[in-house]
Ligand SMILES: Nc1nc2c(ncn2[C@@H]2O[C@H](COP(=O)(O)OP(=O)(O)OP(=O)(O)O)[C@@H](O)[C@H]2O)c(=O)[nH]1
């Protein structure tokens with residue numbers, strides 16, 4: 001088998017014959033956590049996204065590790081814990097819209113392998129709420145600054161175990177789905193292929209469904225509508241034994 005830039009030829013030929021749908025990845029997270037660098041790592045190019053910071057959300061695509069990948073690099077989040085300023089919310093929703101109508105296949109929450117405080121946790125929670133609670137089902141943590149972990153001679157499992165309740169909370173929200181990245185050396189080794197495989201596995205777990213805010217909002221509206229209908233029906237005098245039985249069960253459940 002011929003090795004083509006670190007990837008086997010069979011994989012590459014297969015991708016060329018049956019071009020897969022572009023894998024859409026939305027990068028989100030607080031400021032200066034390594035989002036743009038992670039975007040460059042994922043696209044296999046060092047300078048697609050500007051790593052000087054402060055820019056608006058942007059999208060870029062490339063053929064990388066045998067897949068066509070589209071990355072949206074979001075503007076860094078602020079640190080207010082109690083509420084998300086309106087302009088920030090607008091920018092968050094704009095970043096999501098850059099993924100197209102179907103939404104991203106995965107949301108990568110970029111967090112450095114450093115201390116994760118309760119204040120940072122709250123700020124992250126507030127911003128994820130903008131996308132609705134269903135977003136967590138599609139979220140994986142990209143732990144950046146993997147090189148610092150190496151220097152501390154600490155494993156990621158040790159870092160998580162000693163990370164305190166804020167990091168535990170984050171891990172539980174993402175169902176312990178994470179990937180460690182060292183953006184300083186990523187382009188020289190196979191971190192991208194491994195990460196994309198993990199992303200594809202997670203997408204399979206989700207039945208291939210991307211994260212569509214629109215779809216989840218419609219589902220939520222439909223559930224509220226049905227619940228209201230059911231409540232109205234139960235309030236009305238059903239006047240028979242079956243009705244009272246259903247009423248009792250429903251009230252027990254709610
Ligand atoms: N050592 C090390 N440095 C990193 C890593 N990832 C990013 N950096 C550095 O961290 C700084 C911020 O990286 P960016 O990728 O611009 O971070 P960002 O989250 O896009 O920043 P904003 O867009 O300002 O929110 C840059 O100086 C990067 O070189 C990493 O894995 N290891």
Ligand SMILES: [Mg+2]
Nearest residue numbers: 035036050053
């Ligand atoms: Mg950036």
